Amino acid sequence: MTDLNGKTALVTGSVQGIGLAIARELAAAGARIAVHGIADAETAEAAVRTLQQAGSPEARFFAGDLSNPAEIDGLMEAVGAWGEADIVVNNAGIQKTAPLAEMPGETWDAILAVNLSAAFHIMQAALPGMASRGYGRVINIASVHGLVASKDKAPYVAAKFGLVGLSRVAALEYASQGDRSTGGITVNCICPGWTETAIIEPQVAARAAQMGGDRAAGIADLLSEKQPSQRLSDPSEIGALALWLCAPVAHNVTGTAIPVDGGWTAQ
Known part of the structure; x- marks a missing residue:
């Protein structure tokens, strides 16, 4: 098992969904967790309590x-x-769907800022310190849409493709830092397909409406188009992969974009 005692992890967007699931896995392994997200005091406190109960020696909420x-x-x-x-887990993200010709310019700017530029700024601040200590893990939560495109998602796809490229550049620049004994510095992307999170709810609701309000039928219809496994991923499964990437044994796994997509990108 991965032992993260003495390590500190920043997980953006970690008050719910995939971010909270990843933070919970890191907490259970002994990491101190810097919780982040857009949340009221009650939601932030609930996330902190969840992580402390999971095993984190210390968790604290940071706004931004x-x-x-x-x-x-x-x-x-x-x-x-x-x-x-x-x-560092760059997980926070926003999404809005619309045809390219109808996508508001301010929506493009907002999605690129949160889903791509924020990761650049955070990595630029965090990576030099990681290199000085000989251990560091950057895990960027991209998407299957960082590997393949879909209609009506121009800014989201552009941001996630950019995040994969940014991660590969950083992986190359820091690949020689540290060593096997310290764990080295790695930068990787996880690329989830359809996952049970709030960000997909508008698409689920729209598809359910086409199915007479049947949510299960709406999900099945969505999956039938893209995800051959016909199963949603659970956020905890993304968390388990993130935890493994933090292990010393993963010191030579860097610059990757790992799909968790039920075969979507294998087609």
Whole structure:
């Protein structure tokens, strides 16, 4: 099992969904967790309690609007003062679907800012410290849409393809830092397909409406188009993969984009 005692992890967007599931896995392995997200005090406190109950020796909520570089700087300074991040999971993301010709320009700007530019700013702040300590893990939650495209998702697809490319550049630049004994520095993407999270609910609801309001039928119809397994992933499964990537044994797994997509990208 991966032992993360003495490590600090920053997981963006970790008050719910995939981010919280990843944070829970890291917490159970002994990591201190810097929780982040857009949340009221009650939601933030609930996430912190969940992670403490999972086994984290310390968890704390940090605010920061990831569409604003100045707030990202403030977030990284606050986390650094609490404990420099050995593990960064760039998970926070937003989504809106519309045909290219109808996509508002401000939506493009917002999605690129949160889903791509924020990861750049966070990695730029965190990676030098990781290199100085000889251990670091950056796990960027991309998407199957970082590997293949779909209609009506121009900014989301562009951001996720960009995130995969950014991760590969960073992986190359830091590949020689550290060694097997310290764990080295790795940068990888996880690319989920259809996963049971809030971000897909608008698409599920729209498809369910076409099926007379039957949510299960709407999900089945969505999966039938893309995901050969015909099964949604659970966020905990993404968390288990993220935890494995943090292990010392994964020191030579870097620059990858690992799909968890039921065969979607194998087609």
